[in-house]
Amino acid sequence: MLTLKVNGTEQQVDVPEDMPLLWVLRDVIGLTGTKFGCGIAQCGACTVHVDGVPARSCVMASRDAAGKGVTTIEAVDTTKVGKRLKAAWLELQVPQCGYCQSGQIMAAAALLAARPNPSDRDIDAAMSGNICRCGTYQRIRAAIKRVAQPQAHAREGG
Amino acid sequence: MGHVPAPDDHASAHALTRRGFLAAGAAAGGGLLLSFGLPRLTRRADAAGSAAAGEFAPNAFLRVGRDGRVALIVDKCEVGQGVYTSFPMLIAEELEVGLDQVTVEPAPPDDKVYADPILHFQCTGNSTSVRGGWDRLRHAGAVGRVMLIDAAVQTWQVDPATCRAEHGEVIHEPTGRRLGYGALADKAATLPVPQNVPLKDRKDFKLIGTSPLRLDLPGKVDGSAQFGIDVKLPGLKIATVAHCPVIGGKLAHVDASRAQQIKGVYRVVPLDTAVAVVADHMWSAMQGVAALDIEWDEGPHPNLAMRDIVRQLDDASQRTGVVAHSDGDAAKAMAGAAKRIDAIYQDPFLAHAPMEPVNCTVHVRPDLCEIWVASQVQGRAHQTGVDITGLPPEKVILHNYISGGAFGRRLDTDFIGEALMIAKQVDVPVKVVWTREEDIQHDLYRPYYYDRISAGLDAQGRPVAWSHRIVGSSVMARFAPSALGKDGLDPDAIECAAPPVYDLPNLHVEYVRQEPPTGITTAFWRGVGPTHNVFVVESFIDELVAAAKQDPVAYRRALLDESPRALAVLDLAAEKAGWGQPLPAGRGRGVALVYVFDSYLAEIADVAVSPEGEVRVERVVCAVDCGAIVHPDTVKAQIEGGILFGLTAALFDEITIENGRVQQGNFNDYRTLRMDEAPFVDVYLVDSTEAPGGIGETGTVGAAPALANAIFAATGKRIRALPVWRNRPRPA
DSSP: OEEEEETTEEEEEOOOTTSBHHHIIIIIIOOOSSOOSOSSSSSOTTEEEETTEEEETTTSBHHHHTTSEEEOGGGGGGSHHHHHHHHHHHHTTOOSSOTTHHHHHHHHHHHHHHOSSOOHHHHHHHHTTSOOTTOOHHHHHHHHHHHOOTTOOOOTTO | OOOOOOTTSSGGGHHHHHHHHHHHHOOTTSOEEOSSOOOOSSOOOOSTTOSOTTOEEEETTEEEOTTOOEEEEEOSOOSSSOHHHHHHHHHHHHHTOOGGGEEEEEOOOOTTTTOOTTTSSSOOOTTOHHHHHHHHHHHHHHHHHHHHHHHHHHHHTOOGGGEEEETTEEEETTTTEEEEHHHHHHHHTTSOOOSOOOOOOGGGOSSTTOOOOOTTHHHHHHTOOOBGGGOOOTTOEEEEEEEOSSTTOEEEEEEOHHHHTSTTEEEEEEOSSEEEEEESSHHHHHHHHHTOEEEEEOOSOTTOOHHHHHHHHHHHTTSOOEEEEEOSOHHHHHHTOSEEEEEEEEEOBBOOOOSSOOEEEEEEETTEEEEEEOOSOHHHHHHHHHHHHOOOGGGEEEEEOBOSOOTTGGGOOHHHHHHHHHHTTSSSOEEEEOOHHHHHHTOOBBOOEEEEEEEEEOTTSOEEEEEEEEEEOOHHHHHOGGGOOGGGOOTTTTTTTSSOSSOOSSEEEEEEEOOOOTTOOBOOOTTHHHHHHHHHHHHHHHHHHHHHTOOHHHHHHTTOTTOHHHHHHHHHHHHHHTTTOOOOTTEEEEEEEEEETTEEEEEEEEEEEOTTOOEEEEEEEEEEEOSSOSOHHHHHHHHHHHHHHHHHHHHHOOBOEETTEEOOOSTTTSOOOOTTTOOEEEEEEOOOOSOOOOOTTHHHHHHHHHHHHHHHHHHSOOOOBSOTTTSOOOOO
16 A cells, blocks of 8 residues: 555555556546656656656655655646746747647646746757647747746756 | 446436446546446436436436536547537536536447437547537537426426526526425426427536536546546456567467466467467466567568568559549649659558556456446447357447547557457456567558659749548548448548638549558557648748748648638648747758648748757647537647647657568657657637537648648758658758
8 A cells, every 4th residue: 555645635446556647646546637658758748746756656655655746737737937837838829639738737836846047948948858740839939938038047057 | 457447237217327437437527427437237228218217308418406416417438528518518608507517428338329410320439529520519408498497487487488497496587486306307207309409509508618627537536536447446457468579470370388377377379370378367468478478470571671661652652542522634734744753652551559558358248248448439348348249239238438549540449359368268257467578469450551642833933733642541431431432532631622621723632542551550549640731842842932932821821722720720820820030050940831620730840950950849739629519628639639649659669560560569660759849839719600610630630741831941851751850851
């Protein structure tokens, strides 16, 4: 039995310790906002935050998430950055099919938490792990820039 | 364990259930999107007369309830192209309701009632949605409006000319009296449905031509949107499948004893060419598959390799084909030409690889079958359920979902049939999810095309003859054999080649049907026939340009006397791209002109090619004339995305076979352009009052040739076979 803390709520789950967090979230807890795209950490659709750090839940064993704070797309707007990202995503009508967008938003939220005013290169580096087959990248970039804070400085060591 | 209640728990109270969902999901400021259909357990929703008591439903596209709620029924699959917004806009415009007053429901399966006017059955594809829906849906909305006004006129006993409809109400101008559509529903339902109703003038459009927030976007941004893969049901099991890895092979024997020891594995289900493991969750299902001891019968060609397939195509390319177009005498004109160019062009097998891998959920009970799936062919999906279960049609319920990308994959029902076969073996609902490897290796592929093309030029470099032989699989022969022409001519295989957009004299086009070895099934891929034909035509035209030592835009202009709209987009793209400005060494600019799906598009790509031959697309400028536009931002988005989709495939992608096995398997070896490689796509829309043209696939069609022509401009090297990375210009 594992105890996971997901979006602020403790969940006791009876799953094998090596079961990837993705399947615990989707098939056991029932949070389907985090998506399955590849299973080998190539596409980013499964991106969640573990203690604020973006993680590929499709290759993260649940035992490695135990005792940590897991945040999924369903709770991304509990932060100000998350709220503003969601608003920007809607203002710019970013998604097409939408399947990759949970992972995109989670990656973008982590980027902006570490670098409130990312450059294009910062955006490239942080977001190139997230594939979009529909080709919404230029809108994702524009939405991130809309949320960026030009006056802010990057966190020390961020 | 969380789940959403099945929407059909109480069939007789479906109105109540619907209201409950409305309350639960209404998005602030926008219409509510229901991501799954409400099944009719006792009847199929169809034309007027099937509405529940107190509902006004003059046609299959709208219902108004006594409570004033307006349901708009969309018969297409939302694959990201925005149809769950554009279709409601078309109806709402004429019905005189706001998008904030409507709920959107997926239509039930019905190939007759919901036949696409262009495709003639219920199908989302070939960029027909807005083209086919433009008149039909506005008419449906206008009928509703006219009848609701008439109901008010009869209620008030006033002159019809004094009443008008606005935002869900009928207003009597002289007195200011108003009646909401809900209050009029009962009366309107008693009136005869008129056939001819006036439609608005374009100048009076309030909604069409604007870009309101797409109704499906809030759910796609907060994680609540339910794709087929997200279905949750009481007692649901998850299954995954291992298909025979050798093309054409089948299952010989499976020993499931180790798999059955794994905690969470529920059942192992052998099929003809695959084995499924049904389990408590996807992880146990995958562990179960890994623990199977499977012996495959490798079938008729276990050593199949690409060279065998290409050799068959090359042999076929030397046969005469079915004539698709013949003007003048191409052979004679070619013989008399000052210069002659011959080429062989090749387009590879391509996978669809939508972000949402193939999946389908099925529950088979003795007297009822339910299917939960995103399908581009709802009627066929439903029929698959009928065929496999043997149940009568009204006992098979299809719940259609939004699709996490399709690109043509969900035009086929192979995976639905497979899920039904698995579900028949168990007593519980089962969600069958393919891994990405299975999704890519057991996809139905865009065919490999092998074309021979020749042109003759006069002394001034103008074309005097053009002969094009297209060789490859006929997708239409499997998908819709009634669409084949005389002598088996596949209209899709020759589309945009017979004839091309240009005025070409002595034009001769043939098609030779050559199917790949058994075990490879071909299918429609975004842009369908035009995607491979326009790569060939637009690249080859550029070869004529080079032979004539002329400018690619000017040369094309001279061949477009009959096509002012094509000229206009070519000129607009050239202007916006700065065509003609010199570029630094290692950079090149290429153009492609497309006339497809009743739309005109010109794409100009800028590339940088490194000394090692690495190609980077820096920017694409695109001018589009797609006639009247419903939602301009969606058109831009579809072009932006469609171009990237075409570029990705042209740069990187192919499905290859060695030792009878597909060599690609996941996004590490079937690549997609990533954020740091993707060019900015700059889209310019031409204002037009022409009838709407298709746009979902149009950007994709021009991408590969714009790229290849840009690479030629940068390097002097012509690419005649895709993908670029395998055939890239290497340093001399």
